[in-house]
Amino acid sequence: MSFADLGDVRLFYTDDGSGETTLLLVHGWGADSRDWAHHLPALRGTYRVIAADLRGHGYSSAPPHGNTPRKMAADLAELCASLGVETCVPVGHSMGGQVASHLAVEHPGLVPALVAVEPGYGFAGTVAEAFPSIVSSLRDGDANAVAVAIDDWSYTPASPAWLREQHRRRLLATPPHVLAEAFEAMFCAPGAIGVRPAADAYLARRDCPVLTFWFDPARAAWEAALFKDPRSRAITWEGSGHRLHEERPAEFVLVLNDWLRSLA
Numbered sequence: 001m002s003f004a005d006l007g008d009v010r011l012f013y014t015d016d017g018s019g020e021t022t023l024l025l026v027h028g029w030g031a032d033s034r035d036w037a038h039h040l041p042a043l044r045g046t047y048r049v050i051a052a053d054l055r056g057h058g059y060s061s062a063p064p065h066g067n068t069p070r071k072m073a074a075d076l077a078e079l080c081a082s083l084g085v086e087t088c089v090p091v092g093h094s095m096g097g098q099v100a101s102h103l104a105v106e107h108p109g110l111v112p113a114l115v116a117v118e119p120g121y122g123f124a125g126t127v128a129e130a131f132p133s134i135v136s137s138l139r140d141g142d143a144n145a146v147a148v149a150i151d152d153w154s155y156t157p158a159s160p161a162w163l164r165e166q167h168r169r170r171l172l173a174t175p176p177h178v179l180a181e182a183f184e185a186m187f188c189a190p191g192a193i194g195v196r197p198a199a200d201a202y203l204a205r206r207d208c209p210v211l212t213f214w215f216d217p218a219r220a221a222w223e224a225a226l227f228k229d230p231r232s233r234a235i236t237w238e239g240s241g242h243r244l245h246e247e248r249p250a251e252f253v254l255v256l257n258d259w260l261r262s263l264a
Helices: 069-082 093-104 125-140 143-154 161-172 176-187 198-203 217-224 251-264
Strands: 003-005 010-017 022-026 048-052 089-093 116-117 209-213 234-238
Touching: 010 069, 010 251, 022 069, 022 093, 022 198, 022 209, 069 093, 089 093, 093 116, 093 198, 116 161, 116 251, 125 143, 125 176, 143 161, 161 198, 209 251, 217 234
Parallel strands: 022 048, 022 089, 089 116, 116 209, 209 234
Antiparallel strands: 003 010, 010 048
């Protein structure tokens, strides 16, 4: 079975396909690597594709502490080393965008390029101001029910019902302490890159080319101003939901492939 024992955590992962480029698919908060089920068949014909369940999620173990994006990035770096992966392109959605960015900043030799899909960083204004109260609700109330309520933001009237139900079930299955700890680490801990200005300073340290997908043109423009490599791109798909890669998987793979070919 595809499990890796990494000290305090046991990660479930799949390792498919072959190719000069390795993709590392990184899911978001309260989800798991099944988020990439629509993309894997198309990607593994061209790339080596590793898709892991982050600590505390899916089939991976849930340690009592340490369920943070930074620690998740360290796990993935260790997983890559154990699999003989010298370089990879992380493709991270939401919280996974934070994890991918931590990999790029803290392990630059591992990450020649990265892709972030509706990444969970750089919030400001009233949204950012609401995060402390959300953390309190996650810690003091029914964390799973609170997470499902938060997830309602992820959809538009055009989002398919199956997608909403799929993620409702995954959020209900995620250990409550993981939901609370990960959310707090993303948005409220000292130096959390989920909010500005910490996000601006940290993301500007990514020297590699970056491809990001957003539904909000204002947030896309904000991140584009932080890019270092001229090959970076911020794409806006207005009208999409937060899980735009799952709503439009074929288009997502097409754009991803074209960008990766442009780097070569």
